[in-house]
Amino acid sequence: MVVQRVQELAEAGLSFLPSQYIQPPELRPDRHCRADAESGSIPVLDLDTSLNPIPHLRRLCSEWGAFHVVNHGVPSRVLDKIKEAGLGFFRSPTEAKLRYACDPGSAATEGYGSRMLSKEEGVLDWRDYFDHHTLPESRRDPSRWPDFPENYRDLVLEYSDSMKALAQRLLSMISESLNLPHSYIQDAIGEVYQNITISYYSPCPQPELALGLQSHSDMGAITLLIQDDVGGLELLKDGEWVLAKPLSDAIIVILADQTEILTNGIYRSALHRAIVNADQARISVATFYDPAKTQKISPALQLVTEQSPLKYREVLYGDYVSSWYSKGPDGKRNIDALLIQQ
Template identity: 70%
Template sequence: MESPQRVQTLAESGLSLLPEEYIQPPDLRPNRSTDTTTFAATVPIVDLASSHGGPLPELRRACAEWGAFHVVNHGVPLRLLDAIRGAGLSFFAAPMAEKLRFACDPASPASEGYGSRMLAKDDGVLDWRDYFDHHTLPESRRNPSRWPGFVPSYRDIVVEYSNSMKELAQKLLHLISRSLDLPPSYIEEAVGEVYQNITISYYSPCPQPELALGLQAHSDMGTVTLLIQDDVGGLEVLKDGEWVIMQPLPDAIVVILADQMEIISNGEYRSAQHRAIVNSNRARLSVATFYDPSKARKIYPAPQLINEHRPAKYREVLYGDYVSSWYSKGPEGKRNIDALLIQ
């Protein structure tokens, strides 16, 4: 299969009209006339250093009502957040010939490397985004030779960032378990051996941002996603039918609950539907760390959260089957998890 056109190449060619394959249907386009900034202050902020009983009340509300929130005092060194963002920017600023040496397989949407297309099928609208995906956990999947060596310290930074994100994810899973009145290790044990991917996304300036999306609306398929942004902004979360911008907070990390978390919590916590919008003036960079089960893992609602007043909401699913469905059907909101609902 021919390698697809890179969005960055299109953006830098000086085109004034968006190519047809990037134009979203009218009902999916960002509504630029809606002022979402008034909602920004309501996006929850969870302080992991919180005293007076700890962060559990705020965490419970954020997980139940939003499925996405900022965490502060998270313990990840701030110099490491800057380092991974800087490494990503250096990669995308490099000559195309250098970047293409690390191109992922366009026929395999989950392959590691430099790409532009989330799904293998060609009949959908394309996202205005390029990315580099790294396979980082379990460590047997780590092969730094597949990562750019021409950016100074890039490979070391990714490894250190992977380890720090693992520690933070484990801390969050323990807190989320406790907030559900489950044993602290419950969700971690339910997920089993963790598969972690780190995706650095680059959203180039777009000639007609009102027609495009950097990332189409979807909920993540795994357990939890930890994301950092730059100061440009563009991440939106769906809350009560409205798209709410998650304004970048200096030094904060965005936590996005994914579909397996909703299943394990028996629907008490929700996976967040989110998307990325673009602009005509500035490129935007984000770094998402996905913390997911192995494909051989069966995921089901925690028995402790099922009773006569709250029956099981979701069927058990083999995670590998869930991933296959997500990539074959496409994300499109939350239709993949909705397919597991017990009517």
């Protein structure tokens, strides 16, 4: 299967969007996306421990499911270098990038690709990406990652370790915010599988018709995302799309489906998407922190009460992943399929 990269299409100087990238009218981006009245973006959580962030965290997890974090402890240098490395890769010659191409016939394979799902039908996202398998360490094979620009592989490893530490800290705080043991969610996840995906969104000839990434909630436990100053991430809040306006040195936290299940729906995974523009390329780096496929996920019994009855059926995470990739995300239909009818 030959898959043309979005970047190649964009650089060919197209005036019109190819039909396979045109979203149906009801899914096209609203160019008048609202901004939150207080901050002009999604909310911000300050992780400075002297401020006791737990009460604010609980509100943001229950009302938003996504937020910026600042004072997170990850050096600005680490954030800047991984974005620079990603840009360096995507700005390299096509023949060099294709040495690291992923299998276009399979979903979620490591490497350089454009198609997220294995199925042939459906509208394509206006995006190219490089996906790295980084945890557990037995999955790490840096020879599958680019050796350009300089120190690329070392930067990915450093970034992986930084994101692992921050994800563990956040999951501990989330557990504590629900009066669960601080290690509850981490223990429920088991051995962590971490992927780091660098996404490149090329300028689009008709951005009002396309999406860089279709509306979805992430399938794992928690996602940590950084973006450049172009911006394009949107979150669904109260039926309206809210722009995640870029915030220097902040990291965006996105709760994913398994955390919603574990918290019995008290905390919600965030529906999000990426829009594109006609003039500027955009880059983002998403770190996915997920359970092993052999792990069974179910609501914490401590959170099941008469007032808050059991909401979700237990699921084997590997089955959840298979469903997500075979059916496609389509909003939150995969987690909704686990709902127990009351």
